[in-house]
Each structure stands twice: as structure tokens, then as C-alpha cells.
Amino acid sequence: MSKKPLILITNDDGITAPGIRSLIDVMTSIGDVVVVAPDSPQSGMGHAITINSTLHIDKITNDADQFEEYSCSGTPADCVKLGVREILKRKPDLCVSGINHGSNASINVIYSGTMSAAIEAGIEGIPAIGFSLCDYNWSANFEHSKSYIKTIAEHVLEHGLDNGTVLNVNIPNLEKKDIKGIKVCRQAKANWEEEFDKRQNPYGKDYYWLTGKFVNLDHGEDTDEWALANGYVSVVPIQFDLTAHHSIQRLNTWNFNKK
Amino acid sequence: MSKKPLILITNDDGITAPGIRSLIDVMTSIGDVVVVAPDSPQSGMGHAITINSTLHIDKITNDADQFEEYSCSGTPADCVKLGVREILKRKPDLCVSGINHGSNASINVIYSGTMSAAIEAGIEGIPAIGFSLCDYNWSANFEHSKSYIKTIAEHVLEHGLDNGTVLNVNIPNLEKKDIKGIKVCRQAKANWEEEFDKRQNPYGKDYYWLTGKFVNLDHGEDTDEWALANGYVSVVPIQFDLTAHHSIQRLNTWNFNKK
Numbered sequence: 118m119s120k121k122p123l124i125l126i127t128n129d130d131g132i133t134a135p136g137i138r139s140l141i142d143v144m145t146s147i148g149d150v151v152v153v154a155p156d157s158p159q160s161g162m163g164h165a166i167t168i169n170s171t172l173h174i175d176k177i178t179n180d181a182d183q184f185e186e187y188s189c190s191g192t193p194a195d196c197v198k199l200g201v202r203e204i205l206k207r208k209p210d211l212c213v214s215g216i217n218h219g220s221n222a223s224i225n226v227i228y229s230g231t232m233s234a235a236i237e238a239g240i241e242g243i244p245a246i247g248f249s250l251c252d253y254n255w256s257a258n259f260e261h262s263k264s265y266i267k268t269i270a271e272h273v274l275e276h277g278l279d280n281g282t283v284l285n286v287n288i289p290n291l292e293k294k295d296i297k298g299i300k301v302c303r304q305a306k307a308n309w310e311e312e313f314d315k316r317q318n319p320y321g322k323d324y325y326w327l328t329g330k331f332v333n334l335d336h337g338e339d340t341d342e343w344a345l346a347n348g349y350v351s352v353v354p355i356q357f358d359l360t361a362h363h364s365i366q367r368l369n370t371w372n373f374n375k376k
Numbered sequence: 377m378s379k380k381p382l383i384l385i386t387n388d389d390g391i392t393a394p395g396i397r398s399l400i401d402v403m404t405s406i407g408d409v410v411v412v413a414p415d416s417p418q419s420g421m422g423h424a425i426t427i428n429s430t431l432h433i434d435k436i437t438n439d440a441d442q443f444e445e446y447s448c449s450g451t452p453a454d455c456v457k458l459g460v461r462e463i464l465k466r467k468p469d470l471c472v473s474g475i476n477h478g479s480n481a482s483i484n485v486i487y488s489g490t491m492s493a494a495i496e497a498g499i500e501g502i503p504a505i506g507f508s509l510c511d512y513n514w515s516a517n518f519e520h521s522k523s524y525i526k527t528i529a530e531h532v533l534e535h536g537l538d539n540g541t542v543l544n545v546n547i548p549n550l551e552k553k554d555i556k557g558i559k560v561c562r563q564a565k566a567n568w569e570e571e572f573d574k575r576q577n578p579y580g581k582d583y584y585w586l587t588g589k590f591v592n593l594d595h596g597e598d599t600d601e602w603a604l605a606n607g608y609v610s611v612v613p614i615q616f617d618l619t620a621h622h623s624i625q626r627l628n629t630w631n632f633n634k635k
Contacts, residue, residue: 163423164486172584198570227423272630282620299632303619308499311457325431354623360562361541364613371531373558
């Protein structure tokens with residue numbers, strides 16, 4: 118029996134994206150790999166799951182292939198659920214998602230399908246990492262990302278992660294020689310200043326494209342945005358207990374029940 | 377000029393859902409209301425946004441109506457973005473989402489379109505609350521929820537919320553006389569044990585429905601699940617800085633850069 122770790126791979130750009138191919142390359146050098154990824158791009162899907170529609174899975178590799186690969190009609194979170202419950206014969210030792218084409222640093226984590234897959238695995242108690250390269254191009258160069266991804270995945274396999282946490286890893290779009298190393302960070306406070314691009318369809322009806330400008334509001338030097346801007350790979354531990362514990366005491370001064 | 381607060385209302389069950397009608401009833405007694413809600417159900421959409429498709433808005437009220445109501449082709453988060461940037465003339469004083477048909481307590485907050493709208497407003501710096509009734513029925517009775525919703529909304533308008541937080545409010549499915557009051561809580565540790573319902577389509581191809589069983593793993597008496605099970609309306613302050621600050625120190629012992 119193989120002693121290699123079992124690694125579930127997914128993403129949100131879809132199974133045909135170059136990013137997931139690079140992630141598969143790295144993971145096959147570490148463990149036994151099963152890929153369950155969306156059959157179409159799912160960017161910006163947040164933590165969507167499919168409850169009002171059916172889900173399909175197609176095995177797209179054959180028995181001669183080195184690893185199994187499945188294409189799924191659902192969201193990244195669906196892929197993890199289906200992978201764990203229906204496809205894998207045992208709980209995986211690691212779930213990795215990506216490599217996303219584009220940053221998931223700071224507030225982008227909230228909208229990210231890549232990270233929703235990692236979070237879903239984390240909820241299931243599986244150590245999980247989302248990887249993103251800060252380059253939106255379909256033809257982005259993922260080569261220099263590979264050694265960092267391997268290092269981080271090996272550390273997680275060796276040490277495990279704290280209960281209730283997963284890692285959000287972002288890689289700067291730089292030449293390998295210009296990357297200074299890996300930095301553990303907190304999520305920067307940032308937001309998107311939306312600008313809707315309003316147009317008219319050929320029948321005179323208005324419609325909108327969502328566009329916007331990313332604004333980093335955080336001057337801290339311990340943030341993921343700072344790390345990326347200064348040539349580091351950022352690693353942010355994130356949690357899915359969303360409770361703002363620091364606010365509970367203040368809310369308890371309000372005396373809701375006496376008004 | 378009106379001194380009443382400006383309140384943006386949205387939901388994830390769609391603009392035709394009974395739950396949003398009850399929320400509108402309450403909010404028109406407090407302030408000036410604008411409704412921007414999805415034109416179709418968006419349950420389980422998490423924090424999805426529409427970036428690979430266009431967005432449409434239809435005004436469905438006329439000038440004689442007491443408030444403006446818009447139907448939007450997007451997700452709950454899209455509705456908030458469009459409401460704030462394209463429809464409202466000034467930043468609202470409050471954004472409320474719901475009343476959701478079904479619980480968004482504990483881990484459900486992660487999958488919730490209702491809460492994603494509140495979080496989106498929070499990111500924009502708008503005090504925001506998501507309301508849910510623990511009854512999935514379309515014909516659920518929202519009457520007894522109204523006084524609690526009004527109390528909580530008035531407190532938020534009066535005091536504001538801590539920066540970077542929004543409220544997740546869940547209301548037990550009980551008779552009014554059996555509700556004991558409002559309790560400030562933390563998010564319970566819980567998960568869904570998925571069970572995929574595997575079927576075959578008429579052409580012999582397998583497909584799946586996502587189903588599952590909710591499991592509360594948390595024995596604490598300070599959680600939202602405890603409050604709901606014991607007859608209280610639960611109020612959980614949640615945050616969108618997902619950083620697991622308690623994990624940073626441990627990750628910094630790993631020495632990623634020396635391996």
C-alpha cells in the first residue's frame with residue numbers, strides 16, 4: 118500500500134485552466150493525486166453551493182493514466198464535497214486549490230471560489246491551501262511558483278494546520294530571482310471601488326458590467342498586500358468561525374431585551 | 377428634507393419571497409426604504425458576484441408608490457453593489473437582508489446569500505444586518521419576527537456597529553409567547569454531513585442532488601445554536617477579516633525560507 122499522502126486538487130478557473138496543470142505537476146511529485154474540478158470557470162463564485170440544481174461528474178482520465186481526474190458541473194465547494202463523499206476512497210491528507218489566475222489577497226478572499234474550495238475542505242477537517250498567482254492572464258507563467266507551492270504544501274503535510282484554519286497563499290507576479298521568500302501575514306484591509314460600466318443592448322435596454330478599482334487602505338507592513346508589493350509570497354491563515362469576538366462585549370451593553 | 381434613515385433592503389430568496397415583504401413592512405415604519413433584490417432565488421450563493429456576465433435592473437414600482445423597488449438579475453452581493461453605486465443617491469444608513477426562509481446560524485453563514493449581502497454592505501462601511509427565520513417553508517409565519525427585527529435595527533441605527541462587523545440574526549420557529557428574548561452569541565462549531573442523492577437520468581447518466589444532515593458539534597451555551605434551541609433570537613457579530621490571528625505565531629515557527 119502506498120504511503121504517499123492522498124491529495125485532492127481543485128480550482129475555480131475550471132479544469133482546463135493552465136493554473137491547475139501546474140498545481141498537478143507539483144502535487145504528483147509529493148503524493149497520490151485526484152483532481153475534481155469545475156467543468157467551467159467559477160471565478161467570483163464565493164462560497165456558492167448547488168442546491169437548486171443537479172450535479173454531474175465525468176471521469177476524464179482512463180485506467181492507464183497516472184492519476185484520476187474528474188470534471189464536475191458544480192462550484193469549487195461542490196467539487197470538494199463530491200470529491201470527499203463520492204470519489205475518494207478515504208479522507209485526503211491535503212486539499213489544494215488553484216493555482217488561481219489572479220490575486221486572492223486581502224478582501225478578495227471573500228469573493229474567491231479558489232478559497233471557498235479550501236475553506237470547504239477545512240470545514241471537513243482536511244488540511245487545505247488555496248494558491249493564487251497575481252497575474253490574471255490565461256498565459257501567465259506559473260513555473261516560478263512551483264518551488265514555493267511545494268515547500269508550503271510539504272510543511273502543511275508535516276505539521277498540520279490549527280483546527281478551523283486553512284491557508285491563503287498568493288504569489289507575486291515577478292521573475293523567480295526577484296522573489297525574496299515566503300512571509301506569514303494578516304489579511305490587509307482593502308476594498309473594491311466599484312464602477313459599473315453601463316451600456317445599452319441592441320434593443321435599447323440598459324445593462325451593466327461590474328468593474329472596479331482595488332484600493333488597499335491598510336498601511337501595515339504585516340499584511341498580504343505589503344508582502345506581495347515587496348516581493349514576498351504571502352501566506353495568511355484564515356478561519357471560518359466568522360464571530361467578531363471583540364464585538365460581543367459591546368453588543369451586550371445594548372440591553373436588547375429592555376427597550 | 378427627510379430626517380428618516382435611508383434603508384437598503386435585499387435578500388437571497390428573491391424579490392417575490394414572503395420574507396422580504398415582512399422585512400419591508402418593518403423597515404417602512406423606521407425609515408425611507410429602497411429595495412434592490414434578486415429576480416430569482418439565490419440560496420446557497422455564498423459571496424458570489426457576477427463578473428463573467430451582464431447585470432440588469434428593472435424598477436418594479438412606479439412614482440405613486442411609497443418606496444422604490446428594483447429587481448436585479450444578479451446575486452445578493454451584486455444587488456448591494458448596484459444599489460449603493462447606481463440606485464441610491466446617498467450612502468444608506470442601514471442595509472438589511474432577509475428575512476431568509478431558513479436558518480443561517482453557525483456554519484450556514486458561510487454558504488448564505490442573505491449574509492453575503494450584509495457582508496458586502498459592511499465592506500462598503502454601511503451598518504448591516506442579515507435576518508433569518510428558522511423555517512424553510514415558503515408559507516412560514518414571519519409575524520412574530522417583526523418586533524425583534526425592529527428592536528435590533530433601531531439599536532444598530534442608534535449605536536452603530538464596530539468597524540468591520542455586521543450582524544447575523546436568526547429567529548427561532550416558535551410562537552411569539554415562547555420566545556424568551558434576544559441573546560448575543562458566538563457562531564457554533566457545526567457542519568453538514570453531506571449525503572449525495574445519486575440518481576440516473578432517462579438516458580442512463582448519473583447525477584446527484586446535494587443533501588445532508590446538520591450536525592452541531594459545539595456544546596457551548598454561548599452559541600447561536602444553543603440560543604435558538606432554547607427559545608432565543610440569536611445575534612452574532614461577524615467579521616470579514618478572515619485572518620486566524622492566533623495561527624500566525626505558530627506558522628512563523630515553521631521557517632518556510634530555510635527548508
